[in-house]
Amino acid sequence: MGLNDAVDWSRALGGGVRVALVQAGTFRSDAGALLGPVPRVLWDPLVTGEIDAEHRLLQALNCLLVETRAGRLLVETGIGERIDDKGRSIRRYEGPWIVPALRTAGFDPGTVDVVAMSHLHFDHAGGLLAADGSRAFPRARIVAQQKEWEIALGENPRLVASYIQPELRLVRDWGAEGWADGEEDVLPGVSVVPTGGHSAGHQAVIVRGWGRSAGVLAFFGDLCMRPWSANPRWVTAFDDFPLDSVTAKSELFSLAADEGWIVVLSHEPRHPVGRLVRDRDRFRYEPE
Numbered sequence: 001m002g003l004n005d006a007v008d009w010s011r012a013l014g015g016g017v018r019v020a021l022v023q024a025g026t027f028r029s030d031a032g033a034l035l036g037p038v039p040r041v042l043w044d045p046l047v048t049g050e051i052d053a054e055h056r057l058l059q060a061l062n063c064l065l066v067e068t069r070a071g072r073l074l075v076e077t078g079i080g081e082r083i084d085d086k087g088r089s090i091r092r093y094e095g096p097w098i099v100p101a102l103r104t105a106g107f108d109p110g111t112v113d114v115v116a117m118s119h120l121h122f123d124h125a126g127g128l129l130a131a132d133g134s135r136a137f138p139r140a141r142i143v144a145q146q147k148e149w150e151i152a153l154g155e156n157p158r159l160v161a162s163y164i165q166p167e168l169r170l171v172r173d174w175g176a177e178g179w180a181d182g183e184e185d186v187l188p189g190v191s192v193v194p195t196g197g198h199s200a201g202h203q204a205v206i207v208r209g210w211g212r213s214a215g216v217l218a219f220f221g222d223l224c225m226r227p228w229s230a231n232p233r234w235v236t237a238f239d240d241f242p243l244d245s246v247t248a249k250s251e252l253f254s255l256a257a258d259e260g261w262i263v264v265l266s267h268e269p270r271h272p273v274g275r276l277v278r279d280r281d282r283f284r285y286e287p288e
């Protein structure tokens, strides 16, 4: 599956629920930081040929458009178009950002009813506003965990490093109207489930179809960025609470493997859709 082909991935889950993958551009992240505590000798073979001269890996900004009979939901917004030139070049960010990406995929951003974000780091919450400061999804309820908003706009210098606070302050009131406090059904069949770990208020999004042969799709956010994230112990250096990540991953990945859920990886550029299967004391990601 190539970058452009991936926009075309979609799947009916039953009962009028359909999920489409929309990639809102790419950026690059330090390879060692992505693999956190894992020694390079173990991960190097997994990324052969993918590391650039600055030791970085290409990362996609994977978003999902979920259509249900009760409304449309967007999962994640990517980096957006408001990031400054310095941030853009440091991260080697290349669009299109989510609004033109949605239009290319055939969706009008003005029809999105709910925007759910796994967390509020710059590469997930950056697309809420257009360049002129207007709301990119004017009628949408914004769903992130209340705890995530509090951490993101707090003062802990270690925790706030991955948030762009001036931007988040611009959307705080909009976000506060819709924030979730714990597990919640945001549309019939679509729920957000707090996980913590990567960030204190990180959440997963689970989409369930209806009827015979109904499917389940899980988006575990940055707890499951890339194929190697299937190992619960392989957490990134960006995880603020790595032990919580390991616990949440073990529990959720068990459900996903045992119940055969479709899993969409948050930053995988080439094979973002697959399933998790049990593999000894861990899991293995098998792309579709």
Ligand SMILES: [Zn+2]
Residues within 6 Å of the ligand: 121, 123, 124, 222, 266, 267
């Ligand atoms: Zn991310």
